[in-house]
Amino acid sequence: MQFISYPSVSVWPELIIRPVASAADIRQRVVPILDQVRQEGDDALVRFTEQFDKVSLSQLQVSEAEIQEAEQVLSEELKSAIQAARNNITTFHQAQLQQPEPIETMPGVTCWRKSVAIDKVGLYIPGGTAPLFSTVLMLGVPAQIAGCKEVVLCTPANKEGKVHPAILYTAHLVGIHKIFKVGGAQAIGAMAYGTQSVPKVYKIFGPGNQYVTAAKQIVSQEGISIDMPAGPSEVAVYADDTANPAFVAADLLSQAEHGVDSHVFLVSVSEKLIQEAQKQIEEQVKQLPRMAMAAQTLQHSKAILVKDEAEAIELLNQYAAEHLILATDRAEILAPLVTNAGSVFMGHYTPEAAGDYASGTNHTLPTNGYARAYSGVSVDSFVKKITFQQITASGIQQVGPIVEQMAEAEELMAHKNAVSIRLASLI
Ligand SMILES: NC(=O)c1ccc[n+]([C@@H]2O[C@H](COP(=O)([O-])OP(=O)(O)OC[C@H]3O[C@@H](n4cnc5c(N)ncnc54)[C@H](O)[C@@H]3O)[C@@H](O)[C@H]2O)c1
Ligand SMILES: N[C@H](CO)Cc1c[nH]c[nH+]1
Ligand SMILES: [Zn+2]
Numbered sequence: 321m322q323f324i325s326y327p328s329v330s331v332w333p334e335l336i337i338r339p340v341a342s343a344a345d346i347r348q349r350v351v352p353i354l355d356q357v358r359q360e361g362d363d364a365l366v367r368f369t370e371q372f373d374k375v376s377l378s379q380l381q382v383s384e385a386e387i388q389e390a391e392q393v394l395s396e397e398l399k400s401a402i403q404a405a406r407n408n409i410t411t412f413h414q415a416q417l418q419q420p421e422p423i424e425t426m427p428g429v430t431c432w433r434k435s436v437a438i439d440k441v442g443l444y445i446p447g448g449t450a451p452l453f454s455t456v457l458m459l460g461v462p463a464q465i466a467g468c469k470e471v472v473l474c475t476p477a478n479k480e481g482k483v484h485p486a487i488l489y490t491a492h493l494v495g496i497h498k499i500f501k502v503g504g505a506q507a508i509g510a511m512a513y514g515t516q517s518v519p520k521v522y523k524i525f526g527p528g529n530q531y532v533t534a535a536k537q538i539v540s541q542e543g544i545s546i547d548m549p550a551g552p553s554e555v556a557v558y559a560d561d562t563a564n565p566a567f568v569a570a571d572l573l574s575q576a577e578h579g580v581d582s583h584v585f586l587v588s589v590s591e592k593l594i595q596e597a598q599k600q601i602e603e604q605v606k607q608l609p610r611m612a613m614a615a616q617t618l619q620h621s622k623a624i625l626v627k628d629e630a631e632a633i634e635l636l637n638q639y640a641a642e643h644l645i646l647a648t649d650r651a652e653i654l655a656p657l658v659t660n661a662g663s664v665f666m667g668h669y670t671p672e673a674a675g676d677y678a679s680g681t682n683h684t685l686p687t688n689g690y691a692r693a694y695s696g697v698s699v700d701s702f703v704k705k706i707t708f709q710q711i712t713a714s715g716i717q718q719v720g721p722i723v724e725q726m727a728e729a730e731e732l733m734a735h736k737n738a739v740s741i742r743l744a745s746l747i
Contacts, residue, residue: 325625336639338583350505350534357509362516368506375481380517382499390488405678409461412680416699428715435703437467442511444526445475451484460494466702471496476503505535512539548694551687553578556585556641563647569600576614586623594623633657640691643672662691
């Protein structure tokens, strides 16, 4: 990691930039893929799967037999871990369901909001470099709680044409049976436009690589809703002298191993902590099966020494991390000062990996600075909030004159008349 000591505020904007592949050439590759899926449907999906995933599929949908088989091949330990994670995620997300609460804004004028599930949703589960079955929980549980009628799942198959059994087992656990062996931009196109096999959906969720993220952003310009531009993973750690350098290093490496385009960011008030964490990183990275990937991420990552906590929090709020770890005894004091982050992990025993898998929070989170304006996926992501209102005869006599005044001032006389005609009928 590059060490930067007491950078002037004027250079902070450069420090917080994430390296992203040039959007232009990704878009150039993705647009034709989407066009061909829209025009040719399944034939295009089969062709791109052969081209990118090196497997020739006669059947795109996963069969019930394959889903049942998955249950047999997984170990009991892994199945009980997935069930326990599912229970925690359900507990945390169940509490997000909001019941309508009628509010009388004026006597006789009652308004309320009702959550209504999005009927058809599409979940993209990354599967290129690692089969992320944990993401099936993060998207499937809130979809189930929200009550979405049709849940479609797309994920790439391996070279044998198989989907990882943990993805199938977890999908079955959260009630998803429409599973398709399609990955990348072509999967996003299939769910956006519909094909002979893959149903068209109204909103697409899920992280993915640059092709997937670009495809989501393109179809979102064509009227398909998406959850957010969840791009390559990232973590920022604030650590002071009370932090354990080995824990700090482990947390940074946990996200560095996601991909060469991941991003990790260490901020500290202690040069000693930074030096010891760097040593620990060098030690620990050698033990990782994905060492090469993690090492490449570390090359474009930074460790920054700042003068005090206030400066650290200011820099971290500007960075707006997908994940922010407060590795300090003062986490409860600093957490209220955090205004931009996808998810915050407080104290020395709260690794991001806990939130990635099983603590209960959602790991599909805004990256690349989008945490300044976007929330992570929740039950709210799977519903529309429809407002209702009912005004009684006495209520219209209360609110009517206000509406008449404003409509006239906006010179919208038909608006005014829609109230006046009612008031006249009550005389
Ligand atoms: N933000 C989050 O919540 C979050 C969570 C988990 C993972 N992630 C990120 O998701 C990403 C997963 O990426 P991945 O690649 O492992 O899996 P992926 O499933 O996103 O992409 C693999 C697919 O990309 C397509 N593809 C591969 N090479 C291509 C090419 N040259 N042109 C066009 N299409 C091509 C293939 O069809 C393949 O199926 C990582 O970057 C990881 O950091 C983010
Ligand atoms: N950290 C990822 C979100 O950026 C989520 C994840 C899934 N599996 C492991 N981690
Ligand atoms: Zn992770």
